[in-house]
Amino acid sequence: MYTVIGTVKSRAARVLWMLEELELPFEHVPAPPRSEGVTAFNPAGKVPVLIEDGTPITDSTAIIQYLADKHGQLTHPAGTLQRARQDSLTQFLLDEFDANLWTAARHSFVLPEELRHSAIKNTLRWEFEQSQKTLVHRMGEGPFIMGDRMTVPDIILTHCGNWALAAKFPIVEHRLTEYLTRMRARPAFIRAMAR
Template sequence: MYRVIGSGNSRARRVLWMLEELGLPYEHLPALPRSEDVVALNPAGKVPVLIADGVPIPDSTAILTFLADRHGRLTYPAGTIDRARQDSLTQFLLDEFDSALWMAARHSSVLPEALRQSAIKDSLKWEFVRSQKVLVGRMGEGPFLMGAAMTVPDIILTHCGDWAETACFPITEPVLSDYLSRMRARPAYMRAQDA
């Protein structure tokens, strides 16, 4: 059984959803970043952390990739062109969506107040809208990002879409709005919200 450490409103939600999609048993400890439980497993104090075979694995993307590879689902095989495309989409989402949202969060509540720059959020929202146009051009002909099969980037993008709405970052592309509605209707997604 896997153990997921991290509050459900953090990137831990990605891991919880992945485990629900895979139908795997897990235990969830909704610890906050930098709490004792987290620092004991990840000296950086960041969540999520997955305990697999007694070993802590930090970083949501590393965890998703590990689970997908280990269980042979929600991924394409390593060394294939489809896997290269999948990994490229993952990196694009981390660079263009996740990083903008994280930078906005840092300047809203994470950094000490004296270091926060609220004006940065306008440029981050502009970049976020521009990135949506690029993403829509990369989306496959199917219900998922790469077409007919759900993969790791689908989990990352949907989580970023949820985060964007919470942070008041606009979803401006109708294709992306429709995609997010489909993903949020998945039973495993809904179970992960309750975890």
């Protein structure tokens, strides 16, 4: 039995969705970042935290890749060219999508007010739009980012797409809009977001 700590409005959503896709039982503790229920397992206070057999695992990407590898689903085998391509897409999404969104959030409400610079968000939006153009050229043919098989980058991309819409970062690529609509209709996604 797994335990997931973190709210669905955080990167914990990625872990909740992965577990729903894998159809695995788990307990969900919707503790907010930096709360006592989080810092007991992650001194940085960040969510999500996955607890397995009393051992905490942190960082959403590390957690979902671990789950995919352990259960042999939503991933390509390590040491294959497909896995190299999958890992490359994961890193691209973290660098170009997640990082811009997180920096915008930090300058919106995370940092102390005197350290926020709201003008940076214009640059981040521009970078986010440029990254979408690059992404659509890297997407495979089929319903998922790599083609006909759902993998870890699909969870990251869909989460970032939802985050972007909530943060008013425009989705400018029609193919990406269609993709996000398809992914948000998945039953496992709907179950995870309802938590």
